[in-house]
Structures are given as C-alpha cells and as structure tokens.
Amino acid sequence: MRLSSKHLTLLILLAIVALAPLAFPSNFYYRIGALAFVNGLAVTGLVILIGFAGQVSLGHAGFAGIGAYTCALAPIYLGLHPALAMLLGTVISAGIAWLIGGPILRLKGYYLGVATLGFGILVSMVLANEVPITGGADGREVPELGLRAALKFIGIDLSNAQFWYAFTALFLLGGAWVASNLHDSAAGRALRALHDSEIAAGTVGVDVARYKLSAFVLSAVYASLSGSLLALMNKFITPDVAGFLHSVELVTMTVLGGAGSVPGAIAGATLLTLLPQALTALQAYEHMILGLIMMLVMIFMRDGLVPTLSRALRGRG
Amino acid sequence: MPLLSVEGLGIDFGGLRAVNDVGFGVEPGEIVSVIGPNGAGKTTLFNMISGAYRPARGKVSLDGEAVTGMAPNQLAERGLSRTFQNLQIFQKMSVLENVMTGRHLKARGSLVADLFSTPASRRRTAEARTVASGLLARVGLDRAADQQASSLSYGALKRLEIARALALEPRILLLDEPAAGCNAVETEEIDHLIADVAKSGVAILLVEHDMKMVMRISSHIVVLDRGEKIAEGKPEKVSRDPKVIEAYLGVQEGSGHALG
The missing domain is CATH 3.40.50.300 (P-loop containing nucleotide triphosphate hydrolases)
Known part of the structure; x- marks a missing residue:
C-alpha cells in the first residue's frame, strides 16, 4: 500500500510522541509535553477555522474556559463523571458556537476579530465574577478523572505525568487525524475555497455561511476539549484559561507554525510551549528573546515554520 | 420556453x-x-x-x-455556473483541487463522514478527482494538475475557470x-x-x-x-x-x- 502524505505526517507525529520520552532527562518533561499537546489540540482546531476557512478568532480561549469549567462544575452540581463532564463541555461549547457563529461570521477580517474577542472577554468575565459558583479569580478545584487508577488496576502503572503525556497525546493525534481527513475531503475543499474567494465558492455551489459555521463549531469543540484536558490534568482551574492572553497565544501558535498546516500548528504549539521553559535560563531576557524569535519567524517565514521549511527541503525554497 | x-x-x-x-x-x-x-x-x-x-x-x-x-x-x-472577468481562482489550492471543488454539489456529503474519512467520503473525493482530471485534459491543463493554481499563466487560469465551471455539469x-x-x-x-x-x-x-x-x-x-x-x-x-x-x-x- 502506498502511504499518502497524510498518513506519513501522522506516523511521523506518532513516532515523535512515542520516542521523545527517551530523551527526557526527568519526569517534569512529560508535563511540558502534555501541555504542548493540550495547546496543540486547540491550535489544530484553529487551523480548521483560520488556516482552512480563513476566519479569525481572538476569543477561542472562551471555549477552552467553557470546557475547563464544565469539568470543574458538572461533577459537583450534576453529579457527572469528569469524563462525561468533558463531553458535556463540548456539547455546550458547540451549542454556543452555533448560536453566536450565525451573526458573528457575517463579519469579516478585523471586525470578526473584535467580535470574537468580545465573546472571549465575556466568558472570562463571567468566570471571574460569578464567585459563588466558579470561585472567581482564585480558581476552583477539578475532580480527578480516575482513569489512571483504572489503568493501574489492569496492570498499567504510569506516573501521573506519564499518564497525562500519553492521554493528551491520544487526543492530539486523534484531532490531527480528523483535521487532516477534513483537509482532503469535499467539506475541507469547500472551506479552503471560501477562504480564497467567497464569490467563487458560492458559484460552485458552496453554502458559504453554513461551511463557515461548521468550521467555527468544530474549532470550538477542539478548544473545549483542550480546556477540559488542561483542567483535569492540573486538577485546578482559574479564569485565565478563558482569558484574552490565552486566545492570543493560541492564534500566535497557529500562525507561527503555519496556519494552513496541521503539523505546522502542532509545531507552533510545541515551540511556544517549550521556548519559555528553555529560555528561563536567560531570566530577564526571556520575554525579549521570545518576542524576537516570533518576529523573525513572521518576517522571514511568512507562511509559518513548517510550510516554509518543508518547501525549502523540497528544494523550491 | x-x-x-x-x-x-x-x-x-x-x-x-x-x-x-x-x-x-x-x-x-x-x-x-x-x-x-x-x-x-x-x-x-x-x-x-x-x-x-x-x-x-x-x-x-x-x-x-x-x-x-x-x-x-x-x-x-x-x-447555473459562471466564470469571472477578473479571475476568481482558489489560489492556494492545486489546479486539480480547483476543479474538484467545482464538483462540490456532487462530491458533498455528511460532514461527519468527511471528518472520519469514511469509505463513502473517500469515494466521493475519488469520483471528483476522476471527473476533474478528465476536465483538465479537456482544457489542456492535465500536466499542471498538481501545481499550485497561482503558478499558472493568465491564459491557463482562464481555462482552469472554465474547467471548474464545467465540473458542476x-x-x-x-x-x-x-x-x-x-x-x-x-x-x-x-x-x-x-x-x-x-x-x-x-x-x-x-x-x-x-x-x-x-x-x-x-x-x-x-x-x-x-x-x-x-x-x-x-x-x-x-x-x-x-x-x-x-x-x-x-x-x-x-x-x-x-x-x-
């Protein structure tokens, strides 16, 4: 069987995830890896929205917040198992995305950016101000998922960090697989078509508003899952997860890695998760160097890291 | 009438x-x-x-x-299908994908099937690819099929638009x-x-x-x-x-x- 480039990319990703622990000097790196995967999942959703469909969102952390807080609150108020709470979070996020997506996605460019920004701020304000329920800015504890104990019972004994590394990697690989499937399908072509020319997409029969909404809802589901995983992994959550900075961070990861490419987005998420850790040695200069790297990448690699590098490797740089 | x-x-x-x-x-x-x-x-x-x-x-x-x-x-x-005086090409797609997109109405199906790449979804894409390849040959662009659309000359893009419009039948x-x-x-x-x-x-x-x-x-x-x-x-x-x-x-x- 001939390997398609989609399967090759996913295999490489799988190999990196599986082999990286061999180079980990300590258990701490499993945690950094898991954080990169959690970010990578949200960013893969943004690849669908920004990279495929060409619609900007500066508020997707809002959906991460909904996913995170559903995992914190649903087990207490509704007695749901955390895993079901995660599912409920995605349903709520998808529902809200569907409701606000209709009016919001009629806007274009920076108007859309500002509208989504408003949504993200709204969510983080609610989370910060509804103190009796959410615990406000001090945050809130999140119940244990319990899957690790279940695995131990059947004889798979992982440390907490190892478990979350593997568990979040599964979600990331699954998310990347789905996004790659979408890219090469009729729906994915419709999204990429309306990105380039809405009028031409309409002319070939694409219902532009409907497809934009699908991309928005899908990316909200990704962000929501990412938020849920973060909450369950940390067993604690604050409104920062829904904050403006987190939204901007996600968009930056998307664009830096290469908005149109799934592996690019994952590389961007990994890079921006790892760099701050690697640069802590430089202390005061950490943020300066981080900013400088981001600027240089955007100036010299406008399509993002991975698309630019893979073009250069194919010798058409 | x-x-x-x-x-x-x-x-x-x-x-x-x-x-x-x-x-x-x-x-x-x-x-x-x-x-x-x-x-x-x-x-x-x-x-x-x-x-x-x-x-x-x-x-x-x-x-x-x-x-x-x-x-x-x-x-x-x-x-009803059309082409444009000022080209409206899907620039970031390949030439073949442009025409495959023209087949949207026949290639579209359930979004869930597309997300999980079900056999039905793959069949729809394969059918679109076959038709699109045939149309590219008809307008003389078959050899450019895998190039990015933005790399084509103006005259070639005009023909690409016609092929894309024809894909709709x-x-x-x-x-x-x-x-x-x-x-x-x-x-x-x-x-x-x-x-x-x-x-x-x-x-x-x-x-x-x-x-x-x-x-x-x-x-x-x-x-x-x-x-x-x-x-x-x-x-x-x-x-x-x-x-x-x-x-x-x-x-x-x-x-x-x-x-x-």
Whole structure:
C-alpha cells in the first residue's frame, strides 16, 4: 500500500510522541509535553477555522474556559463523571458556537476579530465574577478523572505525568487525524475555497455561511476539549484559561507554525510551549528573546515554520 | 420556453441606471453573446443573472422557475455556473483541487463522514478527482494538475475557470470574457471548447470583446449600450444594424459593415 502524505505526517507525529520520552532527562518533561499537546489540540482546531476557512478568532480561549469549567462544575452540581463532564463541555461549547457563529461570521477580517474577542472577554468575565459558583479569580478545584487508577488496576502503572503525556497525546493525534481527513475531503475543499474567494465558492455551489459555521463549531469543540484536558490534568482551574492572553497565544501558535498546516500548528504549539521553559535560563531576557524569535519567524517565514521549511527541503525554497 | 429567460431586468447604482429593461432568452445548446461598448452594463447584467447583485427590477427564470435574486449557491444547485472577468481562482489550492471543488454539489456529503474519512467520503473525493482530471485534459491543463493554481499563466487560469465551471455539469454556463488577455492560439482553443460545450446541450451566455470570436460562434447576439438593449438577432443581422454601429463608432455617415 502506498502511504499518502497524510498518513506519513501522522506516523511521523506518532513516532515523535512515542520516542521523545527517551530523551527526557526527568519526569517534569512529560508535563511540558502534555501541555504542548493540550495547546496543540486547540491550535489544530484553529487551523480548521483560520488556516482552512480563513476566519479569525481572538476569543477561542472562551471555549477552552467553557470546557475547563464544565469539568470543574458538572461533577459537583450534576453529579457527572469528569469524563462525561468533558463531553458535556463540548456539547455546550458547540451549542454556543452555533448560536453566536450565525451573526458573528457575517463579519469579516478585523471586525470578526473584535467580535470574537468580545465573546472571549465575556466568558472570562463571567468566570471571574460569578464567585459563588466558579470561585472567581482564585480558581476552583477539578475532580480527578480516575482513569489512571483504572489503568493501574489492569496492570498499567504510569506516573501521573506519564499518564497525562500519553492521554493528551491520544487526543492530539486523534484531532490531527480528523483535521487532516477534513483537509482532503469535499467539506475541507469547500472551506479552503471560501477562504480564497467567497464569490467563487458560492458559484460552485458552496453554502458559504453554513461551511463557515461548521468550521467555527468544530474549532470550538477542539478548544473545549483542550480546556477540559488542561483542567483535569492540573486538577485546578482559574479564569485565565478563558482569558484574552490565552486566545492570543493560541492564534500566535497557529500562525507561527503555519496556519494552513496541521503539523505546522502542532509545531507552533510545541515551540511556544517549550521556548519559555528553555529560555528561563536567560531570566530577564526571556520575554525579549521570545518576542524576537516570533518576529523573525513572521518576517522571514511568512507562511509559518513548517510550510516554509518543508518547501525549502523540497528544494523550491 | 427558453432554459434561461431574462425579462425587464434593471439595477441602479446611486442615481445611475446601470442596466434597464433588458430581456432575452437562451435555449439549450445555444450560444448567446452579450456585446456592447465598455461600461454598457454587460458584467452588471451577468452579476444580476448569477446572483452576485440583486436586481431592482425584472425577472430571471431558469427552466420556468423564478430565480431572481437567489444566492449563487442556490443557482448552482439549479444548474447555473459562471466564470469571472477578473479571475476568481482558489489560489492556494492545486489546479486539480480547483476543479474538484467545482464538483462540490456532487462530491458533498455528511460532514461527519468527511471528518472520519469514511469509505463513502473517500469515494466521493475519488469520483471528483476522476471527473476533474478528465476536465483538465479537456482544457489542456492535465500536466499542471498538481501545481499550485497561482503558478499558472493568465491564459491557463482562464481555462482552469472554465474547467471548474464545467465540473458542476451546468445546464447553463455564463462566461465573462473567457478570451480576454489570451493570445490568438489560446483564443482559438477557448473558442473550440465553448462550441464543444454548447454542442453537448449546455446553454451558453457569453460576454466577449473579441468580435471575431463572437461573430464566429454565437447563435444569437444581444447588444447593450448604456444599460439598454439596442439590438438583438443573428450575428450577420446585428453587425449591420445602424444602431449597433453607431454605439461602437459614434455617429458616422456611411460607416457600413463595421463589425465582424
């Protein structure tokens, strides 16, 4: 069987995830890896929205917040198992995305950016101000998922960090697989078509508003899952997860890695998760160097890291 | 009854009557050309028929159904497709993917199936690929199939747009200056292609500046000037019409057979 480039990319990703622990000097790196995967999942959703469909969102952390807080609150108020709470979070996020997506996605460019920004701020304000329920800015504890104990019972004994590394990697690989499937399908072509020319997409029969909404809802589901995983992994959550900075961070990861490419987005998420850790040695200069790297990448690699590098490797740089 | 029928169509931009009271019909297999001096309202007329503008007055019907003011994708579902004077290519896709996207209405299915790449979803994409490859061969772009669309020359992009429009298997095809910017050889290729498509029973509405091409392939010509229809008929009749000659050349005594 001939390997398609989609399967090759996913295999490489799988190999990196599986082999990286061999180079980990300590258990701490499993945690950094898991954080990169959690970010990578949200960013893969943004690849669908920004990279495929060409619609900007500066508020997707809002959906991460909904996913995170559903995992914190649903087990207490509704007695749901955390895993079901995660599912409920995605349903709520998808529902809200569907409701606000209709009016919001009629806007274009920076108007859309500002509208989504408003949504993200709204969510983080609610989370910060509804103190009796959410615990406000001090945050809130999140119940244990319990899957690790279940695995131990059947004889798979992982440390907490190892478990979350593997568990979040599964979600990331699954998310990347789905996004790659979408890219090469009729729906994915419709999204990429309306990105380039809405009028031409309409002319070939694409219902532009409907497809934009699908991309928005899908990316909200990704962000929501990412938020849920973060909450369950940390067993604690604050409104920062829904904050403006987190939204901007996600968009930056998307664009830096290469908005149109799934592996690019994952590389961007990994890079921006790892760099701050690697640069802590430089202390005061950490943020300066981080900013400088981001600027240089955007100036010299406008399509993002991975698309630019893979073009250069194919010798058409 | 004609496949496409336009009655009393009009639109204003500000105080300007851009198009007023234009009517005609196109039968299956017929090539009807809309000609007229620059600014006569040809592209505006096209944009109203294809759903890009909503007409202020008049009626457009497709096969007897009133479709005035419908969105482009609704018109596409009823078998109307078009190309653009200023190219509207999906630049970041490959040449083949552009044409595959033109097959959207036949290739689309459930979003969930596409997300999980089910056999049904893969079959739909494979069918679109087969049809698209055939169409690329038909317009002479098969060797460029895997190139990024933005790398093609202008003339090639014109043909790519026609291939993309044909992927829809339209009943009526609107071509807005398909030969503009093409050299003589390319123009002749496009010319043959259009005649070929019409022969297969597709109704064609054409806006074109290349008068030789228009006179050669049109079954019927509609002449616009300042937004109004000033003449209509067979090419040889229209080219001798004094009103047409006046519109193109201004008032001149004894200018005779100016077109064609």
